[in-house]
Amino acid sequence: MRRLVLLFAVIGLIAGGCGGGDDISIEGQWARNSPKNAAMGAAYMTFESADGDVLKSGSVDPSIAEAVEIHAMMPVEGSTDEEGMAMMEMVEIPEFEIPAGEPAVLQPGGYHIMFINIAKPFEIGQVIELTLNFENAGEKTIEVEVMEEEP
16 A cells, blocks of 8 residues: 555656646737738737747748747837837847746737738737747637737
C-alpha cells in the first residue's frame, strides 16, 4: 500500500511538471476603429504565462488584412521634438517576449499587433478573429472587438 501511494505521488509530480508549460492567458483584447481611408489597423491585449512564452507571429483572414505583424514604438536616435522629447517611430519586431509570471501588455503608443493593408476600415462593434502563434503555447485564436477606446 505504501509503495502504491508513493507511486501515485511520483506520477503526480511528473504530470504536474509536464503540464501547464504551454498555458497562456490573453485578456482585454481590443482593436481601435480606423479612419475611412486607413490602410492599417492595430490591436492591443495583455498576456500572462506562468512559465513565460514568446509571441512569434499572427495571422488573420485575408478578407480582413493582407498580413499581421508585431510592432513597437521606438525612439529615433538623435531626434527630438520642439519640447525636447524623443521622436518615436513604429518598427516591426520579430517576436514579443512574455516574462514568466508577469503581465506583458500590448497598448497604444507601445507594443501592438499591426494589421497591414486592411480590406476596409475597422468599425466599432466589429469582431476580428485573430490567430497568434506562441513558441510554447502554440496557436491560439481569439476574438478582438473593435472599439473607439480601450475598455
